[in-house]
Amino acid sequence: MLEVLASKRDGYPLISGHRGGAAYAPENTMASFENGWERGADLLELDVQLTKDGHVVVFHDHTLDRTTDGLGPLGEKTLAEVQTLDAGSWFGPEFAGEKVPTFEEVVDWAKGKIRLNVELKSGPFPYFQDELAEKVVAILRKYDVLHETLIISFDHPLVRQCKILAPELACAINFTARVVDPIGLARVSKADILNMHRGWISPDLVALAHGHGLGVQCFCDGVEEAIMLTKMGVDFMDSDHHDVVRAAVRAVPLEEIAG
Ligand code: G3P
Ligand code: MG
Numbered sequence: 001m002l003e004v005l006a007s008k009r010d011g012y013p014l015i016s017g018h019r020g021g022a023a024y025a026p027e028n029t030m031a032s033f034e035n036g037w038e039r040g041a042d043l044l045e046l047d048v049q050l051t052k053d054g055h056v057v058v059f060h061d062h063t064l065d066r067t068t069d070g071l072g073p074l075g076e077k078t079l080a081e082v083q084t085l086d087a088g089s090w091f092g093p094e095f096a097g098e099k100v101p102t103f104e105e106v107v108d109w110a111k112g113k114i115r116l117n118v119e120l121k122s123g124p125f126p127y128f129q130d131e132l133a134e135k136v137v138a139i140l141r142k143y144d145v146l147h148e149t150l151i152i153s154f155d156h157p158l159v160r161q162c163k164i165l166a167p168e169l170a171c172a173i174n175f176t177a178r179v180v181d182p183i184g185l186a187r188v189s190k191a192d193i194l195n196m197h198r199g200w201i202s203p204d205l206v207a208l209a210h211g212h213g214l215g216v217q218c219f220c221d222g223v224e225e226a227i228m229l230t231k232m233g234v235d236f237m238d239s240d241h242h243d244v245v246r247a248a249v250r251a252v253p254l255e256e257i258a259g
Pocket of ligand 2: 019045046047119
């Protein structure tokens with residue numbers, strides 16, 4: 001079993017701080033990762049994409065507008081240009097001067113501290129990120145953390161590419177639609193985990209996935225819903241209020257958690 005799935009051995013789902021812990025600090029910044037780590041997240045989720053000159057940076061949106069003082073598509077800026085931006089002030093004046101980190105900077109900081117849940121962002125056209133898988137895997141390999149990292153993406157060919165490059169990586173396909181054959185979708189993408197919209201998760205779906213050796217993951221920020229999903233046996237949850245959700249799900253008696 002992959003290490004990242006085996007680590008769920010105490011019976012509770014692993015909780016990722018979504019974008020570090022987006023409720024508490026500006027998403028995808030070092031301040032957010034420090035905060036997520038200090039608040040006891042099991043993993044930290046972050047988003048990666050490429051700059052115009054091919055550097056892997058940690059950033060969620062397609063454009064700079066919402067979370068920095070810059071404008072326009074990230075993919076049209078060089079790393080040097082991106083690093084001049086303020087990625088903290090939009091969230092609160094106390095975060096002024098926070099930068100867009102490089103992926104390598106975050107991996108270096110996280111090694112030995114906390115595992116990462118890395119979301120490969122891709123598209124929309126013309127920003128397909130075909131070189132992203134190779135670059136992300138190379139950085140994880142350099143720091144010897146492939147075996148403890150979870151890769152997720154809505155771009156399923158990129159997930160497949162990561163798994164081919166590094167079979168020791170745990171990989172999840174993201175999807176929001178209700179699909180005919182989730183197991184087949186995972187198999188064709190070489191994925192280990194179904195990272196799906198929580199609205200489609202049922203006890204039968206979790207049992208089906210587990211029966212095929214697959215994990216189940218979702219985003220969930222509501223305590224009642226997280227408790228319900230925990231009882232179904234969901235393996236991973238990404239949450240903005242990860243500490244609140246984690247405390248709530250760990251209060252569920254183990255005998256009430258499926259399989
Ligand atoms: O499970 C992670 C999923 O929520 C990713 O979506 O848009 O927050 O990166 P996003
Ligand atoms: Mg994400």
